[in-house]
Amino acid sequence: NAGVTQTPKFRILKIGQSMTLQCTQDMNHNYMYWYRQDPGMGLKLIYYSVGAGITDKGEVPNGYNVSRSTTEDFPLRLELAAPSQTSVYFCASSRTRLAGDEQFFGPGTRLTVL
Amino acid sequence: GQNIDQPTEMTATEGAIVQINCTYQTSGFNGLFWYQQHAGEAPTFLSYNVLDGLEEKGRFSSFLSRSKGYSYLLLKELQMKDSASYLCAVRDRGYSTLTFGKGTMLLVSP
Numbered sequence: 001n002a003g004v005t006q007t008p009k010f011r012i013l014k015i016g017q018s019m020t021l022q023c024t025q026d027m028n029h030n031y032m033y034w035y036r037q038d039p040g041m042g043l044k045l046i047y048y049s050v051g052a053g054i055t056d057k058g059e060v061p062n063g064y065n066v067s068r069s070t071t072e073d074f075p076l077r078l079e080l081a082a083p084s085q086t087s088v089y090f091c092a093s094s095r096t097r098l099a100g101d102e103q104f105f106g107p108g109t110r111l112t113v114l
Numbered sequence: 115g116q117n118i119d120q121p122t123e124m125t126a127t128e129g130a131i132v133q134i135n136c137t138y139q140t141s142g143f144n145g146l147f148w149y150q151q152h153a154g155e156a157p158t159f160l161s162y163n164v165l166d167g168l169e170e171k172g173r174f175s176s177f178l179s180r181s182k183g184y185s186y187l188l189l190k191e192l193q194m195k196d197s198a199s200y201l202c203a204v205r206d207r208g209y210s211t212l213t214f215g216k217g218t219m220l221l222v223s224p
Contacts, residue, residue, distance in 0.1 A: 031210065040122075042201060042214035043157070050210060058211065090156060097210045100164065102147065105156035 001026050004106035006091050012112045013081040021076040021109050023091030031094040032074040033103060034058075034066065036087040043090065049074055050097070081113045116140045118215035120202050125221045126192055134187045134200050134218045142207020148176050148187045149201040151217065157201055160187070189220075197222045 007022045025032065030051045035043040045058030049068040063085060065077040074093075078085060088110050092103040117139040126132040138146070145164040149157035163169055163178035163185060175188040189196055199217040206213065 033211070035214075040216065042118075042216040043203075045211055045213075048211055056210075059213075097208075100145065100162045102159035102162065103212065105158070107156050 003027065004091055004093055004104050006089075006106035006109050008109060009107065010110045012114060013078075014114060015081060015083065017081050018077070018079050019081065019111075021078075021089055021091075021111075023074045023076065023106060024072050025074075025091075025093040025104070025106075026072065027093060027095070027104070028071060029093035029095050029104075030071065031097060031103075032068065033092040033094075034064070034074070034076045035090045035092065036060065036085075037090060037108075038087050046076065046089075078111075083113050085111065086113045087111060116204055116206065116213035118202055118204060118213060120200075120215040120218045122216070123219045123221070125223065128192055128194060128222055128224050130192050131188065131190050132192060132220065134189070134202075134220065136185045136187070136202035136215060138183050138185070138202070138204050138215075140183070140204055140206070140213075143180065143204060144207060145205040146176075146178055146185050147203040147205070147212060148174075148185075149203065149214075151199045151201060153198070160200075192222050194222050194224070196220065 033048045034046040047066040091106040148160040151157040161176040201217045202215040203212040
């Protein structure tokens, strides 16, 4: 199993550009998450999904959109990139939401908006 | 909401024991996780506590007191590779999401 994969690894955007961060998991997990991590800060939840076709906002959803058309894929869309969106983005998945089920993280996408 | 506090940085010597504390104030609690994150890498799962007491896993142990809103991660026989950030995370009432603390950067020196 490849686990959770993310593309691209690095990206530089200009202000106002748009892009999609890709996330795929091959563990047949129902739950998927998008986090951002700024220097010296913990992980902040952007959006999450409890299954195909179901998404919900996390703590910091503004400026982002998601979709979940399949169990495997959970792309994150930035429509109008702003410098405040410069961050490292992590996608994660978990099998269930039962007690003790850990989240598995992808390697991250480092995004810079100039 | 959730409020999670951890020390920002800690230093320790190779071979020593270090305890990283985490305090939390939450509107609901359904378990506490510890993750390890090396610089430039993804977080990886270390431990999970939902009941009071100590969970031991090799060189790492984690303790939880729900009444005090307190947990700690204990690392024994420190190795250089243990230099990393350690993230405390609390599972919310609805079970679906985790709220993470800012992490504690541990530096292990020879």
